[in-house]
Amino acid sequence: MSITEKEKKKAPHKGGHAHKHPDRGARKPEKEHKHRARKHSQWGDVWFRLRRNKLAIIGMSLALILVLLAVFAPVLTPYDEAAQDIQNRFQMPSWQHLMGTDNFGRDLFTRVLYGGRTSLLVACLALIVSIAAAIVLGAVAGYYGGWAETIIMRATDMVQAVPPMLFAVTVSAALGPGIWPTALAVGISGVAPNVRLLRGQILAVRSQEYVEAAVATGSNGVAVMFKQILPNVLSPLIVSASMGIGGNITAISGLSFIGLGVQPPISEWGNIMTNGLDYIRQFWPLAVFPGIMIMLTLFAFNCTGDGLRDALDPKLKQ
Amino acid sequence: MVKYILKRILWMIPIMLCVAIIVFTIMYFTPGDPVMAILGSSYTQEAYEIKAQEMGLNQPFIAQLFNYLKNVVTKFDFGQSYINNRPVATQIIERFQPTFIIAVLGVLLSQLIAIPVGVMAATHHMKPLDYTVTSLCVILAAIPGFLLAVFLMLLFCLKLKWLPAAGITNWTGYILPVMCSVFGPMVASCRMTRSSMLEVVRQDYIRTARAKGVSERDVIRRHALKNALIPVLTMLGMHLGGAMGGSILVETIFTVPGLGTLMKQAIYNQDYPLIQGCVIFISFIMCMMNLLTDLAYAVVDPRVYDQMSDGGKKKRRKKAKKNLEVAA
Numbered sequence: 001m002s003i004t005e006k007e008k009k010k011a012p013h014k015g016g017h018a019h020k021h022p023d024r025g026a027r028k029p030e031k032e033h034k035h036r037a038r039k040h041s042q043w044g045d046v047w048f049r050l051r052r053n054k055l056a057i058i059g060m061s062l063a064l065i066l067v068l069l070a071v072f073a074p075v076l077t078p079y080d081e082a083a084q085d086i087q088n089r090f091q092m093p094s095w096q097h098l099m100g101t102d103n104f105g106r107d108l109f110t111r112v113l114y115g116g117r118t119s120l121l122v123a124c125l126a127l128i129v130s131i132a133a134a135i136v137l138g139a140v141a142g143y144y145g146g147w148a149e150t151i152i153m154r155a156t157d158m159v160q161a162v163p164p165m166l167f168a169v170t171v172s173a174a175l176g177p178g179i180w181p182t183a184l185a186v187g188i189s190g191v192a193p194n195v196r197l198l199r200g201q202i203l204a205v206r207s208q209e210y211v212e213a214a215v216a217t218g219s220n221g222v223a224v225m226f227k228q229i230l231p232n233v234l235s236p237l238i239v240s241a242s243m244g245i246g247g248n249i250t251a252i253s254g255l256s257f258i259g260l261g262v263q264p265p266i267s268e269w270g271n272i273m274t275n276g277l278d279y280i281r282q283f284w285p286l287a288v289f290p291g292i293m294i295m296l297t298l299f300a301f302n303c304t305g306d307g308l309r310d311a312l313d314p315k316l317k318q
Numbered sequence: 319m320v321k322y323i324l325k326r327i328l329w330m331i332p333i334m335l336c337v338a339i340i341v342f343t344i345m346y347f348t349p350g351d352p353v354m355a356i357l358g359s360s361y362t363q364e365a366y367e368i369k370a371q372e373m374g375l376n377q378p379f380i381a382q383l384f385n386y387l388k389n390v391v392t393k394f395d396f397g398q399s400y401i402n403n404r405p406v407a408t409q410i411i412e413r414f415q416p417t418f419i420i421a422v423l424g425v426l427l428s429q430l431i432a433i434p435v436g437v438m439a440a441t442h443h444m445k446p447l448d449y450t451v452t453s454l455c456v457i458l459a460a461i462p463g464f465l466l467a468v469f470l471m472l473l474f475c476l477k478l479k480w481l482p483a484a485g486i487t488n489w490t491g492y493i494l495p496v497m498c499s500v501f502g503p504m505v506a507s508c509r510m511t512r513s514s515m516l517e518v519v520r521q522d523y524i525r526t527a528r529a530k531g532v533s534e535r536d537v538i539r540r541h542a543l544k545n546a547l548i549p550v551l552t553m554l555g556m557h558l559g560g561a562m563g564g565s566i567l568v569e570t571i572f573t574v575p576g577l578g579t580l581m582k583q584a585i586y587n588q589d590y591p592l593i594q595g596c597v598i599f600i601s602f603i604m605c606m607m608n609l610l611t612d613l614a615y616a617v618v619d620p621r622v623y624d625q626m627s628d629g630g631k632k633k634r635r636k637k638a639k640k641n642l643e644v645a646a
Contacts, residue, residue, distance in 0.1 A: 174347065
């Protein structure tokens with residue numbers, strides 16, 4: 001057995017019922033435990049509970065479809081995102097143009113698909129930014145404590161005194177438009193709540209016996225953090241992430257909607273809607289279809305998040 | 319109690335100062351030269367320096383920050399707009415009213431709807447009514463305010479032509495913006511009321527109340543709801559902040575002459591003092607509202623007061639010590 005496997009076995013997140021055997025340590029029960037772990041691991045249990053939640057399954061399938069639509073956008077549509085056809089502008093939805101055409105005669109369906117690409121990409125980037133920052137800050141605050149904790153927690157107090165949307169607007173106004181600046185702006189505005197969440201979780205896990213054991217056997221801080229603590233605070237983080245995607249999409253399209261964020265010619269749901277608002281009196285599809293896509297995405301990720309929360313923490317739902 | 323209130327108010331001062339520092343710093347390091355923006359493309363080096371001197375932009379960062387904070391704190395002076403040279407504070411005050419009305423009305427209405435609906439869902443737990451409410455919440459949670467604004471505008475202004483699509487000339491102009499700021503807080507509070515009620519209803523004191531023969535209506539209203547509302551109402555300040563922050567989108571759609579449109583214009587013009595002023599001002603309002611809800615709760619609920627102040631703990635510790643001494 002390799003060392004990493006041993007390490008993994010030590011952490012109770014792998015074995016579903018390891019926490020019920022705090023006195024486990026002799027060789028004998030290990031065998032039994034191994035058998036049980038295979039029978040139903042934590043993630044197996046989670047998947048079992050998730051499967052029974054219809055709404056979560058609907059949400060996850062919808063999310064998957066939306067992601068696939070975004071990824072395979074170039075294959076799914078015969079039109080070019082930027083190809084203008086002035087003679088055929090403002091066409092109502094038809095078989096040729098599923099969602100009609102916009103003010104430059106560009107195929108709206110194509111633009112909405114490509115817009116989904118941008119929106120989802122930026123939302124994921126923003127999520128990575130905020131989760132990565134939150135892990136570092138939350139770990140320092142929760143695990144090491146001391147003055148670093150005081151500073152980090154007070155800083156989150158300050159940042160949370162600004163409404164999140166306003167904070168995103170401020171940072172975005174400072175960084176300028178574009179994919180990366182928008183992802184950064186939205187990501188940064190989402191760091192504070194995640195730091196609080198992680199710190200709380202880490203504080204709770206830190207005093208557990210297996211962490212103490214790891215420290216006592218001479219693991220250094222970083223190893224304890226990544227091998228013992230993080231895997232055990234993963235579930236709230238996953239829930240927060242899947243909820244976060246929806247929130248990020250709203251924030252991103254909101255930013256693009258007021259002229260920050262991602263700007264044309266790159267299509268993004270928010271900026272297609274802004275464009276649509278200019279022509280809303282003559283041509284409704286331009287504002288409505290990207291709006292519906294935003295709604296579907298939010299619905300998908302919210303349902304997934306709700307379902308995951310219930311599945312990961314069965315104590316909550318009764 | 320007075321000590322607690324004072325402590326809370328005093329704690330607000332560093333928070334607001336830091337918010338001002340953060341916002342100022344972000345805006346300071348924003349690329350783009352305000353002097354160049356004002357002077358246009360053709361200017362002499364001399365004119366540039368005079369203008370920079372006049373605006374205090376040739377000073378080091380710390381000096382500028384200090385001056386800004388000093389003016390904000392002592393004179394409520396947020397500087398002047400780069401574009402029209404009018405004081406930022408005056409512009410904010412001029413534009414404040416519609417935004418505030420929309421946010422407050424929206425949040426209040428949302429609570430008025432959400433709390434009874436949430437209670438009803440909880441008392442009909444696992445019955446059709448509960449399922450209807452929860453699934454409606456799931457659907458409504460997927461509609462952000464600005465999307466709702468677009469849909470409502472299409473329906474009521476352009477199709478049915480019942481309401482004005484832009485501007486606020488009389489009270490009808492407020493209807494749609496308020497509706498947009500109702501939905502978000504409504505869904506959140508409704509879910510929260512429901513889950514918090516479900517939790518409270520399982521408590522022992524509810525069983526006690528029922529056992530001693532209190533009518534079901536009174537159990538729900540007087541025993542359960544009072545306790546279940548704490549987490550719901552502590553969110554009020556946040557909802558208000560959210561509504562005011564989201565105003566930038568909703569106001570743009572309905573062209574309401576409020577803080578949101580002011581900010582949007584400021585961003586468009588890269589008018590940094592104005593953006594700074596708006597963000598700090600809205601954060602201040604949100605902090606005040608948070609403070610007020612917390613204080614109101616501390617007054618009403620002794621447990622909240624105990625939790626938030628050390629006073630309660632100290633008293634209890636003293637009491638425990640005394641009891642020990644007496645026992646000894």
